[in-house]
Amino acid sequence: MRIDVNAFVGAYPYRRVPGTSPEALLAAMDRTGIDQAWVTHLPGVFWRDPTEGNAWLLELGARLPRLCPVPAIHPGLADWQATLRQAVDARVPAVRADPTWYGIDPAGAAMRALAGACGEAGMPLSLAVRFEDGRQRHPNDLAAELPAAAVRTLVRSDPRVRLLITHADRPFVEEVHFGSTPAEAARLWWDICWIWGPPEDHLQALLGTVGAARFVLGTGQPLRIPENAGAKLDLLECSAADRAAIEGGNADTLRAR
Amino acid sequence: MLIDVHAHFLHDRTPRADWQARNASRLRAGERVGITIHVASILGSWGLTSPTYFPSPSDLRYANDRLLGLQREHPTRIRGYVAVNPNYTDEALAEISRCLDAGMIGVKLAASRRADDPLLDPICGLATERGVPILHHIWQHRRREYAGQEASDARELGRLAARHPRARFLLAHIGGGGDWLHSLHDLRGLPNVWVDLSGSGVDGGMLEACLEAVGVERLLWGCDLTIETGWAKLRYLEHLLAPAELERVRWRNAAGVFPPGAFPTD
Numbered sequence: 001m002r003i004d005v006n007a008f009v010g011a012y013p014y015r016r017v018p019g020t021s022p023e024a025l026l027a028a029m030d031r032t033g034i035d036q037a038w039v040t041h042l043p044g045v046f047w048r049d050p051t052e053g054n055a056w057l058l059e060l061g062a063r064l065p066r067l068c069p070v071p072a073i074h075p076g077l078a079d080w081q082a083t084l085r086q087a088v089d090a091r092v093p094a095v096r097a098d099p100t101w102y103g104i105d106p107a108g109a110a111m112r113a114l115a116g117a118c119g120e121a122g123m124p125l126s127l128a129v130r131f132e133d134g135r136q137r138h139p140n141d142l143a144a145e146l147p148a149a150a151v152r153t154l155v156r157s158d159p160r161v162r163l164l165i166t167h168a169d170r171p172f173v174e175e176v177h178f179g180s181t182p183a184e185a186a187r188l189w190w191d192i193c194w195i196w197g198p199p200e201d202h203l204q205a206l207l208g209t210v211g212a213a214r215f216v217l218g219t220g221q222p223l224r225i226p227e228n229a230g231a232k233l234d235l236l237e238c239s240a241a242d243r244a245a246i247e248g249g250n251a252d253t254l255r256a257r
Numbered sequence: 258m259l260i261d262v263h264a265h266f267l268h269d270r271t272p273r274a275d276w277q278a279r280n281a282s283r284l285r286a287g288e289r290v291g292i293t294i295h296v297a298s299i300l301g302s303w304g305l306t307s308p309t310y311f312p313s314p315s316d317l318r319y320a321n322d323r324l325l326g327l328q329r330e331h332p333t334r335i336r337g338y339v340a341v342n343p344n345y346t347d348e349a350l351a352e353i354s355r356c357l358d359a360g361m362i363g364v365k366l367a368a369s370r371r372a373d374d375p376l377l378d379p380i381c382g383l384a385t386e387r388g389v390p391i392l393h394h395i396w397q398h399r400r401r402e403y404a405g406q407e408a409s410d411a412r413e414l415g416r417l418a419a420r421h422p423r424a425r426f427l428l429a430h431i432g433g434g435g436d437w438l439h440s441l442h443d444l445r446g447l448p449n450v451w452v453d454l455s456g457s458g459v460d461g462g463m464l465e466a467c468l469e470a471v472g473v474e475r476l477l478w479g480c481d482l483t484i485e486t487g488w489a490k491l492r493y494l495e496h497l498l499a500p501a502e503l504e505r506v507r508w509r510n511a512a513g514v515f516p517p518g519a520f521p522t523d
Contacts, residue, residue: 017461133458135434197485198286199279222461228489235286235485
C-alpha cells in the first residue's frame with residue numbers, strides 16, 4: 001500500500017494552487033498510484049485558531065476513508081489537551097502543529113508539553129519545516145522555517161514522543177539525526193518530498209547513512225506535484241523491501257499505537 | 258526523443274571530490290528517464306579557484322575544454338554551452354568562437370553581470386551571428402542583491418531580449434528559486450525568450466501558469482540539479498498536454514531553438 005503522509009486539502013492563502021479540493025486530491029492520488037493520504041486542512045495552518053478546521057477534516061475522513069485526517073493542535077490555546085483527546089478518540093494517524101506559523105516558540109514550553117502529551121497518548125506529532133521554497137514566498141509570508149534545533153529539543157523532551165518531520169532537506173535530516181542518540185533518532189520519521197534525487201543523490205546517500213526505516217513517502221501535494229515523489233523513488237537504487245517500507249510500511253509502523 | 262536543455266557536469270578542478278560519481282549519476286539517471294541529449298555547461302571551477310558565478314577566464318577555458326572532452330566522449334548524449342564571463346569581453350568573444358567552432362551549440366551566461374548591462378551586447382551579437390541560443394541564469398523576481406552572484410531576473414533579461422530581437426534566449430530554471438509567477442508576467446510579450454522548465458521547484462500550478470503565459474511553443478524541458486523534478490514535470494505534463502504538444506516540450510521546441518544539426522533528429 002502506498003501512503004502519502006504529507007498532503008493538504010483547502011486553499012493556500014499566498015498563491016493560487018489548483019487541485020485543492022478533496023475530490024481533486026483523490027484524482028491526483030489515483031493518477032500517481034497513492035492509496036491513502038494523511039491530510040492537513042491547509043487554510044487552518046494560517047488561522048488564529050488552526051483547530052477550527054479539524055471538525056471538517058474529521059468529517060472528510062469519515063466520508064472519504066482514503067483521506068486520513070491529521071488534525072491541528074495549537075498548544076498555546078487553553079483547551080489543547082481536549083483537542084488531542086478528540087484526535088486520539090478519532091484514531092487519526094497523527095496530529096500536527098505549525099508553531100512558527102502560530103507565532104509560538106517551536107521549542108518552547110508549550111510545544112514541549114504538546115510533544116510530551118503526544119508521546120504519552122501514543123500519537124505521532126507531525127511538523128513541517130516549510131511549505132514553500134523560501135526564495136519564492138509571498139512578501140508578507142514571514143513565518144520562520146522550523147529550526148532543526150527545535151526538532152532536537154522536542155525529540156529529547158519525552159522518551160515516548162514520535163515525530164514525523166515533513167519538507168526537510170538532506171542537511172536538516174543529517175543535523176537532527178546525528179545530533180540525536182540512536183534511541184532518539186529511532187523516534188523520528190522523515191518524509192522524502194524535499195530531499196534531492198540524482199545527480200546529487202541526497203536520498204540515496206541518506207538511505208545509506210540514516211537508514212531506510214526512517215523515511216516515508218510524502219508529496220506535499222497539491223502545493224507540490226505528487227509525481228515528484230514517485231519519480232524520486234523510481235530513480236532510487238534500493239531493495240524491494242526498502243522501497244515498500246518507504247512507500248507504506250514505515251508509515252504503518254509510525255502510526256501503530 | 259527527450260532533450261534536457263539545462264544540465265551541468267563537474268570536473269577534476271572543482272571542490273567536489275565526488276565529481277566523477279555525480280557525472281555518472283546524471284548519465285545513469287538520464288538513461289532511466291530516457292534523456293536523449295544533455296545540453297550542459299560547466300561554470301568554471303565551481304568555486305575552487307574563482308567564484309561559481311564570477312569565474313575567471315582561465316577557469317572557464319579549462320571547464321569548457323572539459324565539457325568539449327565529455328562531448329567527444331559521449332557524442333550521442335552530450336552537447337555543450339560555452340560558459341563565459343561578460344566582464345572579460347575579449348576573452349568571452351574569443352572563447353565563444355573557439356568553443357562553437359569545436360562543436361558547442363549554445364552560450365551560457367550565469368550571474369557575472371546584470372542581464373541588461375551593455376557588456377552583454379557584443380556577446381548577444383555574436384550568438385545571433387552564429388545562430389546559437391543563450392541560456393541565461395535567472396533569479397525569479399530578484400528583490401535584492403544576493404551574495405555570490407550578480408543575479409538577473411526576467412525583467413532584466415527582457416530588456417536584453419528587446420535589444421536583440423533576432424537572438425534566442427532561454428530563461429533558466431523557472432523552478433529554480435524565486436517568484437516564477439512574477440517572471441511569467443514579464444515574458445508574455447517577449448517572443449524570443451523561451452522558458453526552461455528545470456529547477457528543484459515542483460509547485461502545483463507552476464506548469465499551468467507557464468502554459469498560460471507563453472504557450473506550449475515556448476516551453477523547453479530541463480532538469481538542472483535535480484533530475485527527479487524534471488521527470489516529475491514530464492509525468493505531470495503527460496496528463497496536461499496532447500501527445501503532439503508534449504513532443505514539443507520534450508524536444509521539438511529545442512530543435513527549433515538550437516542550430517540545425519545540433520541534435521540527431523535534425
